[in-house]
Amino acid sequence: MLYKLERNYHFMHKKRLILILILLSSFLASCGNRGIPAIKQELLDQKMSVLMLSSAGLTPPAKEAIGQALKSWRDANSIAYDWVQDLNALDENVVSKLKTKSYDYIYVVGNELFPSANETMALGLSASKWTLLQSQPFAGGSAGAVNEQAAVLQLDPQQMETLKNNAIQNLIFQNTVIEWVTQPDRPIPSVWAPSEEADHIVFLNNTQWFQQLTLQVHQHHATWVVFYNPVEEAQLQRAKNLGVSVLDYTGALTADLNWKQVLDNRLAMMKTHAWQKGVQTYNAQELKELKMK
Incomplete structure (x- = not known):
């Protein structure tokens, strides 16, 4: 009798183990099929993209702030970017990028680039939202005419x-x-x-x-x-x-701008879809100091 009970016990135990193994195999197979979820194409299409164009005349702190901001935008906010720096004017390289890639936002940093930026916008190569950021007071006293479809961030005249x-x-x-x-x-x-x-x-x-x-x-x-x-x-x-x-x-x-704050505010604008065309002025947090040379 005791032998029979032990035999039944081992049989039930083995059956339970087999059942557990079947369930575990099914679970692992299911996980194997899923793995790390693949990013769907529609999500890729929705990923925000930026083209940053900066002047050769920018100060080293300004360039450093731009580089850090772009990395943060990518790592923390999944914003893809291209950065063309040390420009004296928007050149054929920039035009080529606009012909082959689509960007949600284009930033032009530095007074020297404004004239060529206007010319490039006039080509109608992109439906991007352009923002021109003044880096210093204009030596000629005026920014001149800017494409009406662009946003311009400038010092308070x-x-x-x-x-x-x-x-x-x-x-x-x-x-x-x-x-x-x-x-x-x-x-x-x-x-x-x-x-x-x-x-x-x-x-x-x-x-x-x-x-x-x-x-x-x-x-x-x-x-x-x-x-x-x-x-x-x-x-x-x-x-x-x-x-x-x-x-x-x-x-x-001469102006000392808080470029980190300027770029943080551009990020907030992108995230809330609050971009607006037209002329705007740097606020008190974005402008550290304006002084006589």
Whole structure:
């Protein structure tokens, strides 16, 4: 009797083991079929993509911030990207990318690239959302016309004018003798150079403008020369050689931007699909400092 019970016990135990092995085999086979879920094509098509175009004139900290931001966008947010850097203008390489790839967002970082970016946008090669990011105040005082389908992030023009105007007012308050250099179609504000001080103004359309400036500096014992019209660096240097302080009014400012914050805000915009065309200004967190050179 005992033998029979032991035999039945071993039989049931073996049957239970076989059943467990069958169930385990079925489970493993099922897992083998699934494995790591394959990414469906429609999900790949939905993956956000960015083309970053940056100027050769950017500072090393700005380039580093861009590189770190792009890696973070890819690793933490699955944003695919291409980065073409150290550009002086959007070239054939960029045009080729636009012809062969589709990007959701295109960022152009650096003032120098704006003219060629406008030309490239006009080709109509891409339905991408373009954003142009100003890196420094424009030396010519103006960004010029930008394609109406683009977003432009720039420094606050009113803030810049206020800072420059205050610098001039401080010179005048100190009774500084100033010689002004400009063009006839860009007159000096009368509050700075009244009509009775017309002999303190030199016009650049005069081929002898530098000789005239030299005469007036010596005649009036001037200590400052202010260029109110955009000029080349060589013209500024000639004036400095007269032994006076020189101010380039249109290119007088420099900006220190918080590029990490600027790019973090672009990421938030992409994630919330809040992109809008048109001109916008850097906010207080994105602009660290705006100052006279």
